[in-house]
Amino acid sequence: MKQMKVLVVDDDMDSLAIASLRLKKDGYIIETAGSGDECMHKAREKRPDLILLDVQMPGRSGFEVCKELKSDQRLSHIPVIFLSAADDTSEKVKGLDLGAVDYVTKPFDVFELRARVRAALRTKRLQDLLLKYSEVDSLTEIYNRRVLMSRLHQEWDRTLRSGGVISFIMVDIDRFKLVNDTYGHPVGDEVLETIAYILKSSIRSGDIVGRYGGEEFGIVMVNSTSDEAALAADRYRKVIQMAIFQSKKGEFSVTASFGTADSRRRVSVAELVTASDTALYKAKETGRNMVCKAD
Ligand SMILES: [Mg+2]
Numbered sequence: 001m002k003q004m005k006v007l008v009v010d011d012d013m014d015s016l017a018i019a020s021l022r023l024k025k026d027g028y029i030i031e032t033a034g035s036g037d038e039c040m041h042k043a044r045e046k047r048p049d050l051i052l053l054d055v056q057m058p059g060r061s062g063f064e065v066c067k068e069l070k071s072d073q074r075l076s077h078i079p080v081i082f083l084s085a086a087d088d089t090s091e092k093v094k095g096l097d098l099g100a101v102d103y104v105t106k107p108f109d110v111f112e113l114r115a116r117v118r119a120a121l122r123t124k125r126l127q128d129l130l131l132k133y134s135e136v137d138s139l140t141e142i143y144n145r146r147v148l149m150s151r152l153h154q155e156w157d158r159t160l161r162s163g164g165v166i167s168f169i170m171v172d173i174d175r176f177k178l179v180n181d182t183y184g185h186p187v188g189d190e191v192l193e194t195i196a197y198i199l200k201s202s203i204r205s206g207d208i209v210g211r212y213g214g215e216e217f218g219i220v221m222v223n224s225t226s227d228e229a230a231l232a233a234d235r236y237r238k239v240i241q242m243a244i245f246q247s248k249k250g251e252f253s254v255t256a257s258f259g260t261a262d263s264r265r266r267v268s269v270a271e272l273v274t275a276s277d278t279a280l281y282k283a284k285e286t287g288r289n290m291v292c293k294a295d
Helices: 013-025 036-046 062-071 089-097 110-135 145-162 176-183 185-202 226-242 269-285
Strands: 005-009 029-033 050-054 080-084 102-105 167-173 208-211 216-221 256-262 291-293
Touching: 005 013, 005 036, 013 029, 013 110, 029 036, 036 050, 036 062, 050 062, 050 110, 062 080, 062 089, 080 089, 080 110, 089 102, 102 110, 145 208, 145 216, 145 269, 167 176, 167 185, 167 226, 167 269, 176 185, 185 208, 185 216, 185 226, 216 226, 226 256, 226 291, 256 269, 269 291
Parallel strands: 005 029, 005 050, 050 080, 080 102, 256 291
Antiparallel strands: 167 216, 167 256, 208 216
């Protein structure tokens, strides 16, 4: 399991040392900060899974820092536990209303602090898991269509700004229905998993692959023309046709067809996707197990 990272923020060095030492023994990675400003800086830089935040600090109070954390889209999901010497209900309510998940009174009982940290991190872990499952396709564990398309839009915008070029490759397994009909759906699922794995491990870092639909995959190739995408696609095509699948009816292999298009002279993401889809259609029409480029 991933080691969780806790950022402890307190202007009181003794309190900071006790909390850090105890939590380090529980196996967490500990980061520390002595002020609100340092907290914001470390939160951005270290991306902790939890922040323990002292309320009474010189300069900005913990409440103000919490407000800033919660208003930053990249940091707002990090749970905050307030540490405070004030043991009155209105303070606690204020802290929780600001979006904190818990409130611990100082001087803290170390067992209580550890239990509350564990509870907060348990929730954080579940949240992370849910986020992951909302982004990946459950069978192939690559991005689902929604995330693939949103990443394509991001890369498209970035490319427009920088004046570069990106390509989109559409991949479709040939005669996949026949695979399911002949060998059964569990074997068909294995084929999908294997091909997703092949694509994921073949693409360059920075490129993005996702499951577009049933037996269709999409690949975003950054800084690449349609020609370069076609060369890459041909490599993927060769690797795919070499994979051997086992079934009760014996061994078999599959092939895939590819269509590539790039962003030059295209006005929208939709046009880019349609162009690769049309090229894919041409590859299917012309005999399958091949790569076609859009005009
Ligand atoms: Mg303090």
